[in-house]
Amino acid sequence: MSDLRRVVTGVPWEETFGYSRAVELPNGLVLVAGCTSTVDGQITGGGPYEQTVNAFNVALSALAELGLGRDDVVRTRMYLTHARDVEEVGRAHKELFDTVRPAASMIIVSGFVDPSLVVEVEVEAFRGAPA
Numbered sequence: 001m002s003d004l005r006r007v008v009t010g011v012p013w014e015e016t017f018g019y020s021r022a023v024e025l026p027n028g029l030v031l032v033a034g035c036t037s038t039v040d041g042q043i044t045g046g047g048p049y050e051q052t053v054n055a056f057n058v059a060l061s062a063l064a065e066l067g068l069g070r071d072d073v074v075r076t077r078m079y080l081t082h083a084r085d086v087e088e089v090g091r092a093h094k095e096l097f098d099t100v101r102p103a104a105s106m107i108i109v110s111g112f113v114d115p116s117l118v119v120e121v122e123v124e125a126f127r128g129a130p131a
Contacts, residue, residue, distance in 0.1 A: 007065045011041070022062040028127035030066060034079070034120045035059040036112065043116050048085035051119045052078065052092035059123040068125050070096065075103045075124040082118065083108055089119055 007022040008014055014021065022032045037045045037054035045051045060070060076097065078089050086106060093104065102124075112120060 005066060007062045009062065011038075022066065024066050024127070030063060030068060030072075030125040030127065032059045032062050032123040032125070034122050035062075036114075036117050036120050038117075043114060048080070048082075048088040048118050049092050051117065052089045052121065053096070055119060055121045056092070056096050056123070059121055063123065063125050066127075068127060071100055072125040072127065073097060073100055073102045073123055074126045076105070077122040078104070078106045079109045079112075079120045079122075080106065080118065081109060081111055085118055 003026045005024040006020040009021045011021075013019075019033055021035075022030055024030045035055045035058040037043055037051035037058075039054065039058070043051075045054045056076075063069060063072065076093065078093065080086065080089055089106065097104075112118075
């Protein structure tokens with residue numbers, strides 16, 4: 001599909017596993033791959049709140065590459081390793097998206113590739129019709 005737009009950030013996993021950070025479909029829907037609190041190959045932010053903010057900022061940076069921002073987000077997914085982190089992850093989500101109010105899911109999973117990661121997020125955005 002040549003009419004897809006892709007964002008590739010150059011992190012090693014994109015090449016190793018064959019994926020793009022984000023893909024924009026011709027209908028304006030943008031799908032952002034799972035993002036963690038990993039910047040320049042290093043896990044940043046210790047706790048669930050900080051990791052959530054950092055992970056969403058990675059996703060929002062991918063959207064910015066396509067000319068979209070926080071207000072274009074229509075769906076978020078938050079994957080957590082512990083139910084005890086729900087409040088902290090939820091607080092970070094509220095601070096970032098309270099005025100946007102995307103559809104959201106919070107899912108407890110058994111773990112991530114690196115055990116120091118406690119949250120991973122996915123974002124979907126929509127490029128509306130031109131004004």
